[in-house]
Amino acid sequence: MLAGALALAPCVASAQGFAAMVTPPRFELEGKPGQTQRQVIEVMNADQRPATYRMRTADWTLEPDATVHMSEALLADSCRPWVAIERREITVPSGGRYRYRFEVTPPAGAKGECRFAIVLTGGAETVNAGQNVNIPINGQIGIIVYVTLEGAAPQLEVVGSAVVEREGRKMPVIRVRNTGDAHGRLAGFLEGTDPGGKRLEFQPSGLPILPGETRDIPIDLASEGDNRPAIPFPITIRGTLEWSGKSTPFEARFAP
Amino acid sequence: MTRRRAAALALLSGLVASAIASAQPLANAPAPAAPVYEDRLIEGGALAPDVGGEGGGAYNPEGWPRYLRVEGVASYFDQQGVITRENGARASGRIDTPNYGAISVDATARVGPGSFIATLVQRDFAFDENWRLNNSLGVVTTLGIDLTRNQYRFYIPTFPSAGGTTEWLRDGNLQLQASVGQPGNYDGFRLTGFQSLGGTLATVGAQWAFAPQWQAGVQLIDMTGVDSPYAVPNGNGTIGMRGAYAGLAWNDGTTRLQGNVLTSDASSSGSTLHATGVWLDGRTLWNGLTHHYGVFRFDPGLAWGYQPINNDLQGVYYRLAYQDLRWQVDGGIDQTWSVSGRGTPGTFYTINGRYQLNTRSGIGGNAAYLDNGGQNAWQASGFTDLLWSQGASRVQLSAGHNNNIPSNDAQQLVVDHTWNVPAGTRLTTSFTATRDATGSATNGDTVIPAVTFRRYGLGLLGGGDIANNVSIDANLQYNIVTHGGTASGIYGNVNLNWRLSPNWSIVGTYYDNRDDTANLFVISPLIPVINTLPTQRNRAVYFSLRWEERAGSPVAALGGRPGGPVGSIAGTIYLDQNDNGRRDPGDPVLPNVTVLLDGRFSTRTDEAGRFEFPFVGVGAHRITVVPDNVPLPWTFGDGQFEVRVDARTTSSVEFGARRQR
Numbered sequence: 001m002l003a004g005a006l007a008l009a010p011c012v013a014s015a016q017g018f019a020a021m022v023t024p025p026r027f028e029l030e031g032k033p034g035q036t037q038r039q040v041i042e043v044m045n046a047d048q049r050p051a052t053y054r055m056r057t058a059d060w061t062l063e064p065d066a067t068v069h070m071s072e073a074l075l076a077d078s079c080r081p082w083v084a085i086e087r088r089e090i091t092v093p094s095g096g097r098y099r100y101r102f103e104v105t106p107p108a109g110a111k112g113e114c115r116f117a118i119v120l121t122g123g124a125e126t127v128n129a130g131q132n133v134n135i136p137i138n139g140q141i142g143i144i145v146y147v148t149l150e151g152a153a154p155q156l157e158v159v160g161s162a163v164v165e166r167e168g169r170k171m172p173v174i175r176v177r178n179t180g181d182a183h184g185r186l187a188g189f190l191e192g193t194d195p196g197g198k199r200l201e202f203q204p205s206g207l208p209i210l211p212g213e214t215r216d217i218p219i220d221l222a223s224e225g226d227n228r229p230a231i232p233f234p235i236t237i238r239g240t241l242e243w244s245g246k247s248t249p250f251e252a253r254f255a256p
Numbered sequence: 257m258t259r260r261r262a263a264a265l266a267l268l269s270g271l272v273a274s275a276i277a278s279a280q281p282l283a284n285a286p287a288p289a290a291p292v293y294e295d296r297l298i299e300g301g302a303l304a305p306d307v308g309g310e311g312g313g314a315y316n317p318e319g320w321p322r323y324l325r326v327e328g329v330a331s332y333f334d335q336q337g338v339i340t341r342e343n344g345a346r347a348s349g350r351i352d353t354p355n356y357g358a359i360s361v362d363a364t365a366r367v368g369p370g371s372f373i374a375t376l377v378q379r380d381f382a383f384d385e386n387w388r389l390n391n392s393l394g395v396v397t398t399l400g401i402d403l404t405r406n407q408y409r410f411y412i413p414t415f416p417s418a419g420g421t422t423e424w425l426r427d428g429n430l431q432l433q434a435s436v437g438q439p440g441n442y443d444g445f446r447l448t449g450f451q452s453l454g455g456t457l458a459t460v461g462a463q464w465a466f467a468p469q470w471q472a473g474v475q476l477i478d479m480t481g482v483d484s485p486y487a488v489p490n491g492n493g494t495i496g497m498r499g500a501y502a503g504l505a506w507n508d509g510t511t512r513l514q515g516n517v518l519t520s521d522a523s524s525s526g527s528t529l530h531a532t533g534v535w536l537d538g539r540t541l542w543n544g545l546t547h548h549y550g551v552f553r554f555d556p557g558l559a560w561g562y563q564p565i566n567n568d569l570q571g572v573y574y575r576l577a578y579q580d581l582r583w584q585v586d587g588g589i590d591q592t593w594s595v596s597g598r599g600t601p602g603t604f605y606t607i608n609g610r611y612q613l614n615t616r617s618g619i620g621g622n623a624a625y626l627d628n629g630g631q632n633a634w635q636a637s638g639f640t641d642l643l644w645s646q647g648a649s650r651v652q653l654s655a656g657h658n659n660n661i662p663s664n665d666a667q668q669l670v671v672d673h674t675w676n677v678p679a680g681t682r683l684t685t686s687f688t689a690t691r692d693a694t695g696s697a698t699n700g701d702t703v704i705p706a707v708t709f710r711r712y713g714l715g716l717l718g719g720g721d722i723a724n725n726v727s728i729d730a731n732l733q734y735n736i737v738t739h740g741g742t743a744s745g746i747y748g749n750v751n752l753n754w755r756l757s758p759n760w761s762i763v764g765t766y767y768d769n770r771d772d773t774a775n776l777f778v779i780s781p782l783i784p785v786i787n788t789l790p791t792q793r794n795r796a797v798y799f800s801l802r803w804e805e806r807a808g809s810p811v812a813a814l815g816g817r818p819g820g821p822v823g824s825i826a827g828t829i830y831l832d833q834n835d836n837g838r839r840d841p842g843d844p845v846l847p848n849v850t851v852l853l854d855g856r857f858s859t860r861t862d863e864a865g866r867f868e869f870p871f872v873g874v875g876a877h878r879i880t881v882v883p884d885n886v887p888l889p890w891t892f893g894d895g896q897f898e899v900r901v902d903a904r905t906t907s908s909v910e911f912g913a914r915r916q917r
Contacts, residue, residue, distance in 0.1 A: 021902060021905075038298075044902075044905070046874070056295055057293075057295050072292060072293065073292070073293060074293045078293075080293060080295070081296070083295070083296065084295070084296040084297060084298045085295050085296070085297060085298065086297070086298050086301070086303050087297060087301045087303070087305075088295065088297070088301070090305065092307065093307070095758075096307055097307065098305065098306065098307045099306040099307070101298060101303060101306070102298070103298055187615040188614070188615060189581050189582050189612070189614070189615070201580055201581045203581070222581055240614065242614055242615055242616075245616075247614065
């Protein structure tokens with residue numbers, strides 16, 4: 001298993017010898033059993049030298065702390081056997097753009113949602129980590145693919161709330177259970193009133209909630225930037241939570 | 257950005273990038289290897305690679321980072337049988353020097369009609385004591401200190417000029433500038449030329465932040481012997497003008513006040529008219545609300561250079577704006593009177609609102625009322641925005657009325673939709689239905705009968721990469737007008753960009769307007785009613801063969817870090833007529849607008865409103881639209897836009913001017 005420390009959000013991974021860019025950053029597809037659909041990933045090499053990348057599929061899991069673990073080995077419920085890729089290695093000239101193709105063919109009778117990743121790896125380098133330990137460094141980009149089969153949909157339900165501390169900052173979270181058979185993401189406009197009566201605007205995190213799982217979704221102030229102010233507690237937050245065209249009213253009081 | 261937040265964002269975007277570090281310390285026994293899954297291959301791996309893009313060419317790493325583009329241009333315009341052929345060449349070069357700032361050269365040579373213009377710009381030339389110098393020579397735009405540009409309600413113009421400018425900046429606290437030259441106007445279609453108005457126009461300005469919350473500035477202008485279509489005060493002959501502006505601003509972060517005084521002495525035909533303008537603008541942020549307010553008085557005959565500015569006007573204004581995640585509301589009132597008494601008093605009310613129903617839909621509307629000495633006009637519209645599986649839609653209903661002679665009533669339905677299309681392509685469609693009824697009027701013994709136009713239009717704006725090295729953009733419109741009989745027209749504009757090799761590319765444009773059904777319907781009390789008039793039928797073909805090369809090492813692109821990858825920015829400046837934040841097929845474009853990249857590199861929009869910054873460093877950049885040639889009441893706000901550039905790609909942007917409220 002490759003445990004990847006997630007590094008950055010934009011569609012570019014740049015390290016010494018690895019300057020690949022990939023679009024689109026994510027596929028959210030709808031599929032029909034028995035039908036093949038072909039998709040294209042554009043791989044751009046921003047380096048001044050030609051680059052060779054290894055291409056493969058991987059299964060992935062989403063940990064409670066929102067980190068992703070990629071697995072080259074087939075997981076038990078993997079749908080990667082439905083997937084075919086163009087080739088296992090590509091070479092992209094300096095400044096070039098490679099349109100890399102892959103296909104998904106859900107078998108007859110398939111239901112629910114197929115999730116996998118297309119992983120691009122390249123730019124092998126070795127760095128000295130001290131004490132004569134040489135560590136090979138690869139750049140890697142994983143493109144998450146969701147294929148929702150006909151009729152599959154998330155069914156989200158708020159089953160609890162809490163205040164947690166994340167990186168030294170207390171934050172309200174709502175515990176959301178997905179009893180559907182496709183992933184869902186929360187959205188919506190929420191308002192809170194602090195003990196002094198000041199109105200504050202909140203938004204739920206857009207983390208995916210995978211089918212069958214229960215996940216803590218942070219609710220944070222809607223202000224921009226990384227230096228968000230502390231959230232005053234106790235606070236009552238209310239509004240409407242939305243997902244996949246559905247909505248539900250929400251109100252909860254949060255106190256550490 | 258924190259690691260956890262980065263992880264969350266990465267998952268949101270779906271793209272997971274990682275640096276995989278694997279060490280195998282001798283003390284650890286290797287874990288049992290998991291069975292390796294062998295991916296299936298499409299057609300057994302026999303698909304031919306689909307690779308293209310700009311890459312592949314040899315790169316010359318010698319010298320400072322630089323860029324050069326030379327292109328030959330041929331164009332043919334047919335305006336109702338009047339043929340114009342514009343042929344010539346254009347060159348533009350950039351070099352980022354370590355010691356002399358960024359130097360840009362743009363030159364255009366045109367035959368038939370003959371013209372040659374060139375501009376040399378040096379920006380960010382650094383000196384000790386944190387001084388920085390910007391210079392320009394050739395066909396330039398005169399300068400204005402920041403206080404003249406930070407005008408919320410009024411406009412102090414700058415001027416195209418054949419001459420030079422210099423600007424000295426220190427720590428953001430001191431600004432000294434001067435410009436001198438022969439004023440003129442830009443002309444041409446695809447190859448910009450310069451038409452001199454004769455005479456001389458000189459400006460000097462200074463601005464100083466003399467205390468933490470205070471700024472003061474002075475701008476002087478001297479113009480002599482200029483032959484202007486906007487002659488002041490008589491409208492004929494050679495004119496002169498001397499003027500002075502002084503401004504004082506105070507800003508504590510919550511409230512900003514700026515006092516302004518402008519005096520002018522405009523001379524024409526031996527007579528001189530002295531005039532003074534005084535105005536105070538304020539902005540206060542209070543309890544989540546933004547208040548703009550001001551009071552003003554402009555004497556009759558007030559002028560600045562050879563362009564008209566507000567004059568014979570006094571009054572007050574107030575605007576209130578509020579915005580949160582769901583609400584966006586602003587409204588205001590202007591009350592004006594004539595200083596001389598020759599004009600009529602006017603009152604203008606406006607209100608705009610938008611409410612986001614949920615994350616996928618919103619509603620809104622606006623209304624305006626103008627009373628100008630008994631003549632009044634109103635306008636109201638409502639719209640709904642919907643984000644759905646096929647894209648983003650807006651449906652807007654508008655109505656307007658004025659009691660001029662003749663009176664006019666108009667209603668309009670607009671349906672715009674931006675479609676969800678595959679990456680690398682874009683498509684917006686538009687449907688417009690308009691009814692425009694003008695009442696009858698009597699002119700002496702002549703009775704002008706009432707007339708009603710009905711106009712229906714379909715528009716399409718789209719484009720995309722049809723191959724790795726070929727992209728196409730098109731704007732097509734089809735209109736029908738009924739007025740007694742029925743007339744129809746079609747308008748088309750198609751652009752093709754074909755990159756033949758890393759250095760060579762072809763750009764072609766075909767434009768054809770066979771539409772006599774001009775859409776002059778504008779519902780706004782501030783804009784005079786223009787009756788429906790036939791447009792000129794015209795067509796044009798434009799062809800350009802372009803060679804470009806970049807070189808230098810380390811690769812420090814425009815506004816980029818050494819060694820970093822580069823892309824480019826291409827954009828269009830337009831008037832957002834329906835204020836929906838998107839460019840729609842009927843929105844007009846703005847030529848000859850100066851655009852700055854990161855405040856250092858300058859270019860101008862062409863006749864199609866387009867501009868381009870090639871060879872720009874990857875990352876976020878600030879684009880500044882300098883509103884020199886933007887007509888009132890249109891505004892870009894502070895004119896600052898952030899654009900992200902990705903490597904070897906062109907970031908396409910569109911900046912729409914909105915009506916000032």
